[in-house]
Amino acid sequence: MIRRSLAGRLLLWLLPSMAVAIGLPLLLHRWLSDERLAFLLSALIALPLVMLAVRRALAPMNSLFRALSGSVNSYRDGEYNFGIHWDSPDELGALVASHGELGDVLREQRQSLVQRELLLDTMVQNTPVAMLLLASGGDGVRRVVFANVAARKLLHGGWKLEGQNFDMLLENAPLEMREALARGGDSLFAVAQEDNEEEEQVYHLARRHFRLNGRRHELLLLRLLTSELRRQEVMTWKKVIRVISHELNNSLAPIASLAHSGNELTRRGRHDRLEEIFSTIEERARHLEGFIRGYARFAKLPQPQLQTIHWNTWLEGLRRQITFQLEMPDDDLSSRIDPAQLEQALLNLLKNAHESGSAMEGVAMKVTRLPDWIRLEVMDRGSGMNDAVLQNALVPFYSTKRNGTGLGLALTREIVEAHGGRLSLHNREGGGLCVAIQLPDNPAI
Structure with missing residues (x-):
């Protein structure tokens, strides 16, 4: 047992040197009359022999330590396909055995992690939901960190998106999509088809913010809801x-x-x-x-009977029927709409805003002139809508109210689209809901 132990190995290498170191002074003392000179000469001869013996005794252990150091570096680099063998039941043998067990555990964990990553990547790439992960660099530009197949087809014709400037990508996106992405929070919007303006695709946008490696990231999920x-x-x-x-x-x-x-x-x-x-x-x-x-x-919603209205005057008349805060541009806007139908649509939205739990002063309407469009936003500071309600809000007869018919938003959408406009919904930052109506800017001639 002592020959296979660490102490036994050292003792086997040191015994000859120790014998020389003890016997050499006695031998020299017989030849030399000066004891000090004899001791000095023996030390000069024995010391290198002892150092050589120690070095040769420690050489296998030095090799082992270098191998262990190299294996640790390999573990750090993610390589586990090697092993270290030390045929000894001593402390070094136990250390090498523990090191080997650690390598086996890391190898199994790495293989399991790779399989999970492959499974997750397969699921993410094949989901019909367009997924985009964005991060801002030091220059403040939002770039695409990750995009699945659906996102590539939606925004870049199927080409790779990673590393692209996200704001530049949006320049070629439809106006409704750009506006939805420019707003904060989740939203529901419709995009008209290029080949058939009467057909539209309805999307649900969800966004989440989180920190990854100390950097702020944003995850965008665009789900096509038309078929659903x-x-x-x-x-x-x-x-x-x-x-x-x-x-x-x-x-x-x-x-x-x-x-x-x-x-x-x-x-x-x-x-x-x-x-x-x-x-x-x-x-x-x-x-x-x-x-x-x-x-x-x-x-059986009839076709709109268009009449010329001045928005300031017309909305002041609406305020006499229901209370809301009004924000208008300075210039007097005029358009051709069906006053009765659009009044019914806005009354539905304002009534919902008052029933959302919002304070009376939190119900407001904002009118904005955009290029070729008039935008009306009905806002409240109520509880907003969760994802499930937001996705089904425009479905006819869908209602979360106990006695609701589910016709208010659906009828409003029909009226707006009959005017050639678009309706979208999104939750507001700080709480509440915003229902946005965009109508063609067709002022009276």
């Missing part, structure tokens, strides 16, 4: 048919029952309850009439 909205609309129409049938039955059944009761009372000559019966029948009939009128208004 169409599927949901079909499902919603089926639901609406059930709702209408239920409402009709709830109203017609009591009307038929009351009419029958009134007929029986008349036949018996009892007229004392007829007024109550007729009053209830009238109430149920008017309720049903209002219910049907609301759905018919959405289903």
Whole structure:
């Protein structure tokens, strides 16, 4: 056992040198009468021998230490395909064994990490959601750090986006997309098709900010909702048919029952309850009439009857019906719109703003003139919309209110698009919702 241990190895190499160091002074003392000279000569001869013996004894360990140092550097560089062998049951053997176990663990973790990265990259690259990771450099320019296949197709014709100036990429994007990306927070917007302006693609934009390696990054997610909205609309129409049938039955059944009761009372000559019966029948009939009128208004929206209006005067008239703060440009704007339809659309938005939980002074409307467009923004400081509500907000008959019909935003969107405009929604920084309407700037001639 002692021959295979670290101490045994050192002792085997040092014994000859120690024997020389002890025996040489005795031998020289016999030859020389001066003891000091004999001791000095023996030291000069024995010391190099001892140093040589120690060096040769430590040479394997020095090689081992160099190998361990090299392996640590390889671990740091991510290389684990090697091993170190030390055939000894001593402390160095235990150290080498532990080092080998560490290498095995790191190798397994690296392989597992690579597999997870491949799986994640496959999922991210093949998702239909366009994903962009942006970071600002020292020059303040936002550059694309990562973009999946969907983002490349959407913004760069399928070409690589990494390293590109994001603001320059947006110069070729549609106006609606540029405006949505320029705003803060999540939003919902529609982009008209180049080959068919009546067709549009609806997108949901989500953005998140975080720090990575000490730098501020922004993650953008652009999800195409057009096909999903169409599927949901079909499902919603089926639901609406059930709702209408239920409402009709709830109203017609009591009307038929009351009419029958009134007929029986008349036949018996009892007229004392007829007024109550007729009053209830009238109430149920008017309720049903209002219910049907609301759905018919959405289903058969007439073409806008355009008239010339001056926005300052027209919006002041709207403020007499409902309270809101108004921000207008200095110059007097005029346009050709359908006053009745657009009034209904804005009243729907302002009513929703007041019902959002916002303070009365937090409900506001801002009018801005853009190149070829008039932009109306209805804003509040309520609770805003979460992602699920924001994605479904424009689906007809979708409502989070207990007694809501879900027609307000859908009808507003129909009116705006009938005027050749666009409607978008986004949550405001600091809380609240902004519903933006863009109408063509067609001033009166």
